Amino acid sequence: MHPTLKEMFDRLYAAYGPRHWWPGESPFEVLIGAVLVQNTSWQNAEKAIDRLRRDDLLEPHALHAVPLEELEELIRPAGYYRIKARRLCSLLRFLVERYNGSLEAMFQTGLADLREELLKIKGVGPETADSILLYAGGLPVFVVDAYTHRVLARHGWIGFDADYYQTQDHFFSGLPQDAALYNEYHALLVEVGKQHCRKQPRCEGCPLAAMLPPGGPLEQE
DNA sequence: CACCAGGCAAGTA
DNA sequence: TACTTGCATGGT
Numbered sequence: 614m615h616p617t618l619k620e621m622f623d624r625l626y627a628a629y630g631p632r633h634w635w636p637g638e639s640p641f642e643v644l645i646g647a648v649l650v651q652n653t654s655w656q657n658a659e660k661a662i663d664r665l666r667r668d669d670l671l672e673p674h675a676l677h678a679v680p681l682e683e684l685e686e687l688i689r690p691a692g693y694y695r696i697k698a699r700r701l702c703s704l705l706r707f708l709v710e711r712y713n714g715s716l717e718a719m720f721q722t723g724l725a726d727l728r729e730e731l732l733k734i735k736g737v738g739p740e741t742a743d744s745i746l747l748y749a750g751g752l753p754v755f756v757v758d759a760y761t762h763r764v765l766a767r768h769g770w771i772g773f774d775a776d777y778y779q780t781q782d783h784f785f786s787g788l789p790q791d792a793a794l795y796n797e798y799h800a801l802l803v804e805v806g807k808q809h810c811r812k813q814p815r816c817e818g819c820p821l822a823a824m825l826p827p828g829g830p831l832e833q834e
Numbered sequence: 835c836a837c838c839a840g841g842c843a844a845g846t847a
Numbered sequence: 848t849a850c851t852t853g854c855a856t857g858g859t
Contacts, residue, residue, distance in 0.1 A: 651841040692856040758840045
């Protein structure tokens with residue numbers, strides 16, 4: 614494991630402890646949540662999931678059978694509800710038609726092939742696909758999000774112009790292939806991002822402050 | 835009141 | 848290929 618990545622993980626873990634992201638929820642719930650949370654607070658996404666649960670719709674075939682207009686209203690609190698309803702439909706159509714609604718069957722597919730398939734679905738981009746693979750499937754894929762990018766860039770470990778895959782490679786090349794590690798690491802990065810990296814960087818008390826370059830956090834030019 | 839949250843695709847040049 | 852824009856609710 615790369616020394617800097619290990620130090621970062623250790624500092625974050627010492628500060629925040631295990632995050633238990635998406636714990637105790639079914640893989641299907643994670644799948645749906647991955648779409649609902651796109652560019653949205655988890656709080657809002659969860660409201661939509663709660664509504665689906667109340668109507669016993671957290672099951673592939675049941676949710677697939679819901680008409681588009683009805684689905685729109687159900688997930689409204691998540692925001693972007695018209696787009697997200699269509700994205701859920703395309704994801705559900707894929708799951709039901711290709712794997713008969715079985716996530717277990719879906720995850721039998723090899724990691725690289727499944728990732729390709731997911732990315733072909735309208736509404737599933739790199740982060741959503743990787744979230745599904747890691748958090749629903751338990752597969753060793755590092756998830757990159759806005760916080761991940763911001764934390765690494767402000768420490769000078771990647772450029773602010775680094776794309777998704779450059780950022781992801783930073784972790785792949787420095788960490789063992791370990792889904793549990795990737796899971797915890799990403800969750801910790803989101804936590805430190807929320808606490809310290811939102812809007813303007815406030816690095817006082819940040820567990821990663823000691824790892825900043827001399828002169829403090831870098832800013833986007 | 836303004837700002838933004840665990841992105842993505844479609845449109846434009 | 849490389850930018851830009853639309854999408855929408857709810858919390859701070």
